[in-house]
Amino acid sequence: MCVVCKGRFFQNELFKFACVNGEIQINSKNTRSFYLCKTCIQKDKKDLKKPLSRFSKNSVNLKEILADGKH
Template identity: 45%
Template structure:
């Protein structure tokens, strides 16, 4: 605990590594699109190391009903390639 506060631990969907919540990206699939978490619906966490991993691409392709190539394309255009951690 830091200063008496509880540290929130979450798990990456790709590598299953547990880490602090503020070190992970929180995303969701909405209407077949990969978006940052809006506050409603189900979401998932992914760590920086797994963003380009095969496991994560397979995960989002199943979750968002996309082909693997479409999933790679969506990831390539996602904001964390431009400004890391600002979208959360």
């Protein structure tokens, strides 16, 4: 389930993230993770700020994380 829109998707259609030491990372296997759908990742940073505030207090730019990541 996407934590932003609460939509239900197959797991292979979602992007997996985790907050490790205050930073959001892709596909972390050692911590509790959360999932976002492709549509919600494309949203503006201000639209993602509230739903992701429980995971990380830092400003999040998921588009950059995905561009640099291994997903």
